């Protein structure tokens with residue numbers, strides 16, 4: 591057949607569209623995306639991915655760091671992993687956050703947002719046909735990327751017993767016993783806001799060691815926790831230095847969203863592989879934005895406390911639906927309750943999805 595008579599999007603791309611509808615989405619994932627970027631409001635969508643980051647300004651130190659790097663103009667292209675001075679400072683701050691050693695040369699790569707990190711790490715680790723376990727529900731783009739890469743996705747539900755929602759570890763073990771390359775999850779979980787207990791994190795690590803799989807944990811929301819809920823970083827667990835990949839970024843807590851900057855922490859081998867994907871997909875994270883990270887995660891306890899308080903207030907969503915929609919069990923919440931695909935369609939199908947979400951967060 592004439593090559594250009596074929597549909598333009600590659601089959602690999604089309605298989606990310608969820609034409610079958612994801613578990614909680616009555617429309618395709620692609621369509622939800624398009625409608626939201628066109629004009630969510632006029633399409634009856636409530637955009638919960640952006641309402642907070644546009645409402646809250648970044649901290650005072652962000653813009654001067656960016657302006658001074660751009661004004662200086664040197665190193666417009668840094669090394670693939672990011673500039674070494676910025677990585678030095680970041681590695682130290684991240685090491686304190688995670689309470690694990692982070693070697694700036696070996697264990698850290700700066701990426702174009704957490705999203706760029708997610709894409710790079712999955713591309714670096716996953717081959718077509720690999721079985722990959724994924725929490726359900728989960729940040730929709732994780733599954734779209736996995737489908738793009740040709741992975742076979744095995745869903746591991748979040749269950750909602752009396753004590754609050756948690757990862758169904760029996761289902762994770764069943765999946766692992768059948769052979770999985772990795773487990774992908776977000777903690778706090780997007781969309782439910784669930785913060786995994788220390789016990790759950792320990793068990794995930796135990797299974798990873800026992801069955802020999804990697805764990806990619808997206809911790810973008812790890813500082814937006816309510817009520818002093820303890821937060822357990824997977825990277826800290828025994829055996830996880832070589833098996834875990836931690837994704838971090840400043841898009842949500844500090845509203846650094848527009849700088850498009852994130853960080854991935856992993857073993858030297860995994861970082862090497864990620865670097866190759868960064869090199870051919872983006873060359874490197876935006877150089878001037880990287881400098882914003884020199885002020886990141888530093889002496890900002892008051893700022894974070896204030897931000898969590900602001901996010902909890904109904905005003906954070908303009909009093910609209912998501913604030914009520916995303917309640918979670920007491921003591922397990924994070925600052926975020928994002929519906930699947932980062933959007934809600936107002937109208938009759940909202941109640942169906944609300945019911946689906948309730949089974950998770952009630």
Ligand SMILES: Cc1ncc(COP(=O)(O)O)c(C=O)c1O
Pocket residue numbers: 639702703704705706708729776780808810839840841847851852932
């Ligand atoms: C779980 C999760 N990971 C990654 C991202 C992408 O964030 P960033 O702006 O850092 O690329 C988002 C954005 O909503 C998210 O919710």
